[in-house]
Amino acid sequence: MPTETAPQAPPPRPVGEGRPALTLLVVLLGMFTLPMAMSGTTVALPRIGSDLDASGAALQWVVVGYFLAASSFMLVAGSLGDIFGRRRVLTAGAALYSAGTLASAAAHHILLLDAARLLSGVGAAGVMASGGSLLAATFTGPARTRVFAALGTTAGVGLAIGPTFSGWLVDGLGWRTTFLAFAAAGALILTGTRFLTESRADAPPRVDKAGAATFIGGLSLTLFAITQGSKSGWTAGSTLLPLAVGLALLTAFVRVEKRLAATGGQPILDLSLARHPAFLGWSLGSFGLGAGTTGILVFLPTYLQGTSGTSAREAGLVLLLMTVPVLALPPAGARLVNRGVPARHLLVLSLLLIAAGNAWLTTLHPGISTAALAGPLLTVGVGQGLSLGIIDAQALGMVEPAKVGMASGFLNTVRGGTGAVMLTLFGALLLALVESRVGSAELAGRVTAGTGGHADRFTEAWRITLWAVAGFTTGLAVLVHRLLRPRTRRRTPVPEATHTVPGATTSAEAVTARSR
Structure with missing residues (x-):
């Protein structure tokens, strides 16, 4: 008689496979909602301050605390995803974000609101870092480029429409409703994570x-x-x-x-990544995209309201000139790369366009028309949109699958840190320049808040600040060009070239070529 054999278990499903469409949908929802919570809360600050009798640093920490917490935990969250599972970290992040945002809606003291926003920021770090690494583990080749283009578009649109969306809610239903809306979106993300396939490193290291x-x-x-x-x-x-x-x-x-x-x-950050010129170049490029746009996005509405009598809703609509290209162009940038256009050329072009847009915006003046703002804002938006969707795909393509969470966390740390730093430095430079012209720190604070008059001196400070941003972004473009220029294998070996993502070419030359 033939010997019966025990039924064999089916082979394990490859990491990241199973529900790619659902994975993409859940991650995109997170990348849309969380940037909205970053930028949208700024318009609610006056109403929050009035309701909770708060002002100064305690009130500003409603925004700054979220940025700081998200930036500080991003790298750690990405590495924990490699160890414990990216879906698990995404789930934990969504839970913390939802709980913190719900607590924000219920807070009746400014310190409780600040604490709740810090908790939301920690959760946001888990969602954003693990979301990018999940997509990197799920998609390969041209599909990965298209997916990250969609990711860049979604994040950019969320960041851009956040002030307008929150402004409508604050005016119509109050600032607490804004947090309730974001908490509902977080709960939807949390629910979606239950149906995703787990992804982690094949041999998870110990926690650093x-x-x-x-x-x-x-x-x-x-x-x-x-x-x-x-x-x-x-x-x-x-x-x-x-x-x-x-x-x-x-x-x-x-x-x-x-x-x-x-x-x-296994360190939480492989320092060889930061030392590798191409990976560093893409990271600096990501920093440049944020550094050249954050100040305009956050502070231009205040200038328009303070010097031109523009309403909050009208100022939000003006910003669409900068954000519509962010919606339309990331897929176009991805298609250009897939058709053979060197990705590094697009990134350098983007940084130069952003620098040119900041320089062009120095023509602003009290009473400036929307038509006069269209040129510089469209230029900045085109620059950001062209490369927003290609950076992650290019940078993560250089990392072995077991470490994409760490690399994704590093990239998101750069982005979050850019927002926190530029939010502070742009405003600090404006304040210092205005104070040097009006001779009073208190009056300068009112001027930069759009309520103190002195429109001409406010405009002078804006022009100097914009020239500084334009020069800084130009310098970054030159540096990125040097870091991403083609190198011979002998001069610049690609670390871990033999551990490329599934479906990618395994030679060092091919990996390096993707950054060209």
Whole structure:
């Protein structure tokens, strides 16, 4: 008689496969909603301050705290996804985000609201970092480029329409309704994660606790010091002390990661990525896209309302000139790359267009028309839209599958950190320039808030700030061009070239070519 054999278990499903369309839908919802919560809350601050009897730093932390928490936890969240599962981290992040946003809607004291926003920021870090790594593990080749183009479009649109959407809700139903709407979206994301396929590293490493602690502490304290500098002064003890401690912790983080890598461990950040010119070039390019646009997006509505009598809704509509290209162009940029246009050329062109748009915007003046703003805002928007959807696909294509969560977390840390830093520095430079012209810090604060008059001096400060941003972005374009220029394999070996993503060419030359 023939011997019966035990039924064999089906082969394990490849990582990331199973429900790619649903994975994309859930991640896109997160990337749409969370940036809206970043930018949209700014328009609610006056009403929040009035209802909770809050002002100054405590009120600003409703926005700044969310940015800082999201930025500080992004890298750690990405690495934890590699270890424990990206879907699991996405689920935990959505739960924390929903709980924090719901608590924000119910808060009746400004300190409770600040704490709730910090919790929301931690959750947002988990959603954004694990979402990008899930897509990188699910899609390959041209499909990955198209997916990340959609991701860039969605995030850009969410960030752009956040102020308009929140403004409508605040005017019609109150600021608490805004948080309730975002909490509902978070609950929908949380529900969707239950149906996704898990994805993690094949051989998950141990948690790098020392690296996580020093990175979170160092980055959060450093960013906190930057926000304090614009309010208390750059030589004040409340600025210098957290800055010194933060920089010391970041230095310790680098040492911890080097020592762990040297002993065969798995650091929370593979420092060889930051040292690799091409990966660094794409990361700096991502920083440049945010650095050249954040100031305009956040502060231009205040200028228009303060100097031209524009309503809040009208100012939001003006910003559509900059944000419509962000909606339309990321898929076009992805198609150009898939058809052979060097991706690095698009990124450098984007940075130069953003620099040109900032320079062109220096023609602004009290009473400026929408038609006069169209040229510079469209130029900035085109620059951002062309490359917004290709950066993640290009950068993550250089990383082995087991570490895409870490790399995605690093990229999102750069983005979140850019928002927090530029939100502070742009406003601080405006305030300092206005104060030097009106001679009073209190009056300068009212002027930059759009309620203190002195439109001509406010305009002068805006022009100088815009020239500074234009020059900085131009310098970044030159640096990115040098970092992404073609190199021979002998001069610049690609780290982990033999561990490319499934379906990708495995030669070092092919991996490097994707950044060209």
